[in-house]
Amino acid sequence: MRRGALAATAALLVLAAAAGLPPRGAASAAVIESMTVENGYPRTLTFRVTARADVDITDATLSYAIKGRGTLALGKPDSLERGKTVTAEVVLQVNSGQSYIPVGSEFTYSWEVQTADGQVTRSEERQFLYLPPDRQWQSVANDFMVVYYHGDRETLARAYLNAGADTYERIGRQLYGITLTTLPVKVILFANEAEMDPARPGTGGRFDAAVTTCGTKVTNDILLMIPVPCGSTDRTDTLRHELGHILNDIAGQGALAKLPAWLDEGAAVYAQSSPGDYEGAFRAAVRADRLIPFNQMVVPTSNPQLVGVFYGQAYFMVKFLVDREGPGKFAELMRTIKGGVRYDQAIERVYGLTMQQFEDAFRAAYGLAPRSAPTAAPTAAPTQRPQQAQPTAAPTKAPAQAGGGTGGDSGIDRGLLIILGLAVLLALAAVFSWLVAMMLANNRERGAGSGPGGPGPGGSPGPPTAGGR
Structure with missing residues (x-):
């Protein structure tokens, strides 16, 4: 009887399994x-x-x-x-x-x-x-880049795509000899700066209010930009510039050594079809002998009025190195930095120039005298900069002031102030000592007048007491 019940149960389990049903007591x-x-x-x-x-x-x-x-x-x-x-x-x-x-x-x-x-x-x-909603996003693409756009901008998007292909070939492959590995590079083309601003990291402040941000490299495969000329007659130069930053990162940024701002920005302007308005700002600074000292070019300027000078001088510093010994040496410089050598040591190793010699030779090339002494702290290795903050900026107002005061060329030297201060303190101490001496002398004279040898008839002091003056 028991054997029959077990056989029946086994048969039911086989039928349940065949029907795809879970065994009794088990949850699906x-x-x-x-x-x-x-x-x-x-x-x-x-x-x-x-x-x-x-x-x-x-x-x-x-x-x-x-x-x-x-x-x-x-x-x-x-x-x-x-x-x-x-x-x-x-x-x-x-x-x-x-x-x-x-x-x-x-x-x-x-x-x-x-x-x-x-x-x-x-x-x-x-x-x-992830794209901003409430837009009908469309795209055009080639083998390494996608340009996302909305509205009637397909022709412009294709122009950006072609500019990207040209820059990759000219700078990435021919100058640096590198290949992009994080693909595709995505370009998000916004209608205007107000539409792009919410997508950017860390916007706000006086600097952002004083410049127009035309494009930003936020990662090594994402570029944000707006379709306006940014100091150049060719509006696609913004894409060339920001793609240049991606190529610079791959060619020169290493885990131990980083590119200084002048080298990164200068090479990005070098990737453009022309330096545009940055050249005019630089040449005005040359005429006024207001070039930015090289040791102040390690980090980007925080002065909106010096944006044009900074970008222009960075471009001509890079061009000076490329023209001096050819593109191959410049590519070697980038490889040397990527290998972990600090940028100033890399320049000395590749070009045989200290930063002071580099600056003097650069100034001489534009008819300017060498700097007699450093204007700030010695050149230091740049620290890591956030990857997402690589904007192409242009002043919203005319870039007057070809160069501003550095803060180190005017005013009284601190050492001189200390010496003057000590001299004043010593003079005050001497005056105080003299006043104390006079008070003691008067007290002694009053004490002498009240004794046996008082003043004579004419009021003149009598003979001094023992131990007197």
């Missing part, structure tokens, strides 16, 4: 019903999942990666109310003080859902391209 895996991304540009992205199961769902985990970043990240919901049907969400901050994920980022993401009995269900992977 969770089912993921929907996955969505809510675009809260420019601040947040909200990843949301809805799932159901025969038993309570107790946990949910978002897994995501951004193309070109090489890392996988996990996100947990702030709260999850367990149940047989749940909706969970993870909110990513994309442009805050702590986090910046640029528009143009390509996400690959999936969800894992766990039930109370320990079963884990993983969704399929999905892709999401």
Whole structure:
């Protein structure tokens, strides 16, 4: 009898398995019903999942990666109310003080859902391209670049695409001999600066208010820009400039040694079809003998009125090196820095020039006398600069002042002030000592007049007492 019951049970299990039904007492895996991304540009992205199961769902985990970043990240919901049907969400901050994920980022993401009995269900992977919503984005592409645009700008987008191909060939392949590896390079073409501003990191302040930002390299595969001329008659020079920054990074930025601002910006202007207005600002500074000292070119200027001079001088410093010994030596300089040699030591190794000799030779090439002494602290190695802050800027007002005072050429020397101060203190001490001496003398004279040898008839002092003056 028992043998018959066992056989019947086994037969039922076989039939259930054949029909795809779970064994009695076992719960089926969770089912993921929907996955969505809510675009809260420019601040947040909200990843949301809805799932159901025969038993309570107790946990949910978002897994995501951004193309070109090489890392996988996990996100947990702030709260999850367990149940047989749940909706969970993870909110990513994309442009805050702590986090910046640029528009143009390509996400690959999936969800894992766990039930109370320990079963884990993983969704399929999905892709999401982060672009500002409420725009009908279109794109044109070649083998290494995609230009995203909206509105009636296809012809312009193709012009940017062609400029990118030309710059990659001329600077990347021919000058540096490098190949882009993080592809495609994505160019987000906004209608104007006001539309682009929310997408940029860290905007604001007097400097941003005083310049027009025409383009920004935010990562080595994402460029933001607007379709306006930026100091050049060729509006695509903004793309050439920002792509130049990407190529500079690959050719010269290393883990130990970094490119100084003049070398990075100068090579980016060198990638343009022409230096444009930057050349005029530089030549005005030459005429006024107001070039920026080389040891102040290591970091970008914070003075909006010197933007044109800074970019122009950086360009001509790079051009001076290229013209001096040819493109091959300049490419060697970039490789040497990338290999971990500090930029000033690399220049001495490749060109045989100290920075002081480089500056004197550069000034002599434009008919200027050498600098007799440094105007600031000695040249230091540049520190790491944020990758996302590489704007192509142009003054919004006429770039007057071919060069400003450095703060070290005028005023009284600190050592002289200290000497003068000590002299004044010594003089005051001498006057105080004299006054004390006079008071003591008067007191002694009054004491002598009250004794036996008082003053004579004419009021003259009597003989001094013992121990007197």
